[in-house]
Amino acid sequence: MATLSASPSPNPNPNFRSPTDQTDHDPESLPHMELHPSSDQDPTPNSNPNFHAVLPTPPEAIAPAAAAAPSLLHISFNQDHGCFAAGIDHGFRIYNCDPFREIFRRDFDRGGGIGVVEMLFRCNILALVGGGPDPQYPPNKVMIWDDHQSRCIGELSFRSEVRSVRLRRDRIVVVLEQKIFVYNFADLKLLHQIETIVNPKGLCAVSQGVGSLVLVCPGLQKGQVRVEHYASKRTKFIMAHDSRIVCFALSQDGQLLATASSKGTLVRIFNTVDGSLLQEVRRGADRAEIYSLAFSSNAQWLAVSSDKGTVHVFSLKINGGSPGIDRSQSASDPVTSPHSSLSFIKGVLPKYFSSEWSVAQFRLVEGSQYIVAFGHQKNTVVILGIDGSFYRCQFDPVNGGEMTQLEYHNFLKPEAAF
Incomplete structure (x- = not known):
């Protein structure tokens, strides 16, 4: 399992608030976190042919302290610009902007390249896409990571590489080379497809x-x-x-x-x-x-x-x-x-x-x-x-x-x- 590089704490990540702790937005707009269908349901409902049940999360561990700085694959601010995320060649890191400090990091012991990290304000849910020469996940999949559980709780698969992801409390937007998919966050139901220029x-x-x-x-x-x-x-x-x-x-x-x-x-x-x-x-x-x-x-x-x-x-x-x-x-x-x-x-x-x-x-x-x-x-x-x-x-x-x-x-x- 992935572990924090900070000292142990009873809360898996005390720096992240759960979505229900967010007081600056309407609670009705918060996504539900139960993204998987139960075992007796069809894991690939017709409304979303791209949704699949997640395979068990591969074993993860903190990588030994590197002698050199990691290779940066991605940086992006969260929605209110109060934090930013960095995808690196062996994991990802989350930083607070004011005051500046590292909130936490995830280091994977095999593969590990993260090419896209999209935060959802400051809550425990992230969207991850593998990247770099040795990606942690296939670059054609969006992995929904729950940091309270320290694992991926859902995924979206596509026929081509994912170029970017945008999150709202009620929507997941996935951008491919010439197509955009809009999903409902609560159940990952596909709501809209858009064709674009390259x-x-x-x-x-x-x-x-x-x-x-x-x-x-x-x-x-x-x-x-x-x-x-x-x-x-x-x-x-x-x-x-x-x-x-x-x-x-x-x-x-x-x-x-x-x-x-x-x-x-x-x-x-x-x-x-x-x-x-x-x-x-x-x-x-x-x-x-x-x-x-x-x-x-x-x-x-x-x-x-x-x-x-x-x-x-x-x-x-x-x-x-x-x-x-x-x-x-x-x-x-x-x-x-x-x-x-x-x-x-x-x-x-x-x-x-x-x-x-x-x-x-x-x-x-x-x-x-x-x-x-x-x-x-x-x-x-x-x-x-x-x-x-x-x-x-x-x-x-x-x-x-x-x-x-x-x-x-x-x-x-x-x-x-x-």
Whole structure:
């Protein structure tokens, strides 16, 4: 059986709350944990041909302390950006962002590569997909891991490799190269299938607010995104860019969508309900690969990371927007983002000169891959690197400019004590 690397505790994982301990969301939306049919039921109901009973969990043990840092295969934030997960070549690890600390780790003694780790807020349920040169699980399966039981309690099998997984308290979304499956969490019943353009990065985003589900994925054309509004049973197609879509992000309520193309120069913000373009901001003038986009919790700011080694923060000026979210700006907040000094002749010169630029920036190593999210402290950004780097930075919402580094850690260092 898998064991914690921390000291023994009567609770299998005291750092994880059970779903019923979550008080910040409607308990009616919490998933049930009994994912297996009983032994006298058909383990492959017609409503979900991809569901199979799980084989016994293979023996697991803590691997000996490695002399070198593990190879990082995957990093991702949880839904409220308070934690992040790392899939490595022999297991996975979960970290708290504020304060920064390792919550726990799972090390497997054979195979062990985990290519996808998707958290469900802070509860005990995770979705795992094998990855790397020696995967712990087949890369065409999604394993539902219950950390209270220290084992997999369900699995979903597919005919091709799983590119990514998204979790809500009521849904499991599995992304393949050209197809997306949406399941009910309570019984793993298949609810919806979506065809997409070739999607090797597994691009998909789901809203996390209680109630209506909004799902965004690539459409069937280059530069197109598809928005599914499940509450109103409406599908909206948005031609967001002329080039291939490489990154997008949803606001928590699913009302706002930020998109970036393979050019990597412009980021566009859309209203997901009617598909209208609300704002356009410029990362830079030269081509870049956008790695991640993130809205702040109140959708007042947007963070962008790219292979140019700079994280940008943009001010969003979205009027109206979704009910229940206050996007009003105080007197101390910036009224506008920086514009080119030649913006007054924007009708004559190319669009570049009237572009809206970032309010704040933070410089990193160029060429490395980073993902970003807004921290729980005011005006802070958390940056995670595929090299194991963790940065916490603060930006000045009034004066902008270079961000201040508040914290740095290498979360993969084997000698690090948490």
